Amino acid sequence: MERVFNFSAGPSMLPLEVLEKAGKEMTNYNGCGMSVMEMSHRSKEFDQIIKEAEQLFRELMKIPDNYKVLFLQGGGSTQFAMVPLNLMRKSKKADYIVTGQWAKKAMQEAKKFGDIKVTATSEPDVYTYIPKVSKEDFREDADYVYITMNNTIYGTTYPYIPDTGDIPLVADMSSNILSQEYDISKFGLIFAGAQKNIGPAGLVVTAIREDLIGFAGPEVPTMLNYKTQADNDSLYNTPPTYSIYFAKLVFEWVKKMGGVGAMYQRNLRKAKKLYQAIDDSKLFRCPVNPEDRSLMNVVFVTGDETLDKKFVAEAKAAGLVNLGGHRTVGGMRASIYNAMPEEGVDALIAFMAKFEKENR
Ligand SMILES: *Cc1c(COP(=O)(O)O)cnc(C)c1O
Numbered sequence: 290m291e292r293v294f295n296f297s298a299g300p301s302m303l304p305l306e307v308l309e310k311a312g313k314e315m316t317n318y319n320g321c322g323m324s325v326m327e328m329s330h331r332s333k334e335f336d337q338i339i340k341e342a343e344q345l346f347r348e349l350m351k352i353p354d355n356y357k358v359l360f361l362q363g364g365g366s367t368q369f370a371m372v373p374l375n376l377m378r379k380s381k382k383a384d385y386i387v388t389g390q391w392a393k394k395a396m397q398e399a400k401k402f403g404d405i406k407v408t409a410t411s412e413p414d415v416y417t418y419i420p421k422v423s424k425e426d427f428r429e430d431a432d433y434v435y436i437t438m439n440n441t442i443y444g445t446t447y448p449y450i451p452d453t454g455d456i457p458l459v460a461d462m463s464s465n466i467l468s469q470e471y472d473i474s475k476f477g478l479i480f481a482g483a484q485k486n487i488g489p490a491g492l493v494v495t496a497i498r499e500d501l502i503g504f505a506g507p508e509v510p511t512m513l514n515y516k517t518q519a520d521n522d523s524l525y526n527t528p529p530t531y532s533i534y535f536a537k538l539v540f541e542w543v544k545k546m547g548g549v550g551a552m553y554q555r556n557l558r559k560a561k562k563l564y565q566a567i568d569d570s571k572l573f574r575c576p577v578n579p580e581d582r583s584l585m586n587v588v589f590v591t592g593d594e595t596l597d598k599k600f601v602a603e604a605k606a607a608g609l610v611n612l613g614g615h616r617t618v619g620g621m622r623a624s625i626y627n628a629m630p631e632e633g634v635d636a637l638i639a640f641m642a643k644f645e646k647e648n649r
Contacts, residue, residue, distance in 0.1 A: 294633035297611035298441050298624040300484040307538045316609035318468050319511030325448045325534040330527050338534050344538035349549050352496050353474050359495045360523040365463045368493060369398040372459055375515045377403045378504040380430040384408045389416045416443040418578035433457045435649050439465035442615040445581045450475045457501060464482050464585050468544055468627055469553040477501050492532035552627050559625050559634045560584040566638045572645040581614030590620035597621060600644055609637055
């Protein structure tokens with residue numbers, strides 16, 4: 290079978306040339322006679338890989354010098370616990386904006402560790418928009434404010450970075466990392482599970498402002514303490530070596546494509562034409578507030594569940610796979626991360642037009 294256009298929300302499509310390069314280097318990396326998977330994490334070869342990965346990530350995301358970049362394990366969900374365990378430094382209070390299931394899960398996890406306030410939520414409207422908040426909405430003594438920058442399931446994204454004043458802002462960027470440029474200095478901590486825009490699942494990349502490190506209590510497990518990870522340059526224990534190597538290949542690819550700014554222009558083009566096709570259609574509609582629409586996860590419905598299922602099945606037969614919405618919301622979702630080529634979006638738009646004609 291030929292490769293398909295994979296619209297999965299995650300794990301998701303990766304650039305073919307990256308997969309091929311990893312394939313070529315699988316059994317013998319750089320002439321050293323072994324796979325990266327077989328290599329000591331203390332070897333000089335791996336030391337170079339992890340240093341280059343960090344350097345590239347810093348360059349691509351313009352991470353300021355006073356931030357540590359960490360390669361951790363346990364996916365995005367482990368950060369839901371690490372954030373409160375480490376960042377509840379004084380009042381043990383944190384304010385959360387709940388814009389979807391991932392934000393809600395993070396909020397519920399944090400409740401185990403401190404006093405959590407939901408500052409705003411779009412749950413009553415099925416998370417179809419991003420609430421507007423301002424500095425005055427947050428508790429003055431909150432240790433941090435938490436947001437999910439891009440809501441993978443509901444197809445929304447923040448069109449702005451909330452102003453939290455002096456309160457550190459924490460952002461889950463799992464599904465929008467490397468997709469557009471952000472002023473990282475506005476955040477105290479960002480993290481991203483790798484399986485959407487970076488590489489293999491399990492790995493999570495975190496950037497944390499240095500002055501926020503070192504506040505975890507003695508009861509916090511060693512591995513869940515950012516200080517352990519920062520002091521040991523992510524090598525306290527055996528890190529997910531192959532995933533870090535793979536992430537490095539993806540970072541190299543993003544750089545070769547022109548960097549995150551160029552990626553953003555391409556993502557804008559892809560998303561714009563897909564939303565345009567949905568808005569112009571008489572069969573499909575997008576439930577998301579136009580100004581909050583995600584460039585990465587495009588959600589749409591026909592309004593008829595049976596027809597939605599038919600669409601997903603027929604699209605699959607046409608080589609456009611994983612277009613079903615999240616199991617909890619149904620409908621359709623096209624995840625068009627960095628690695629989805631423009632031709633994939635064009636093929637989807639053409640298929641939608643054909644389906645509409647046949648099912649009017
Ligand atoms: C996928 C996703 C997660 C969960 O990541 P895991 O690696 O499965 O724990 C968290 N947040 C967002 C925004 C996601 O898209």
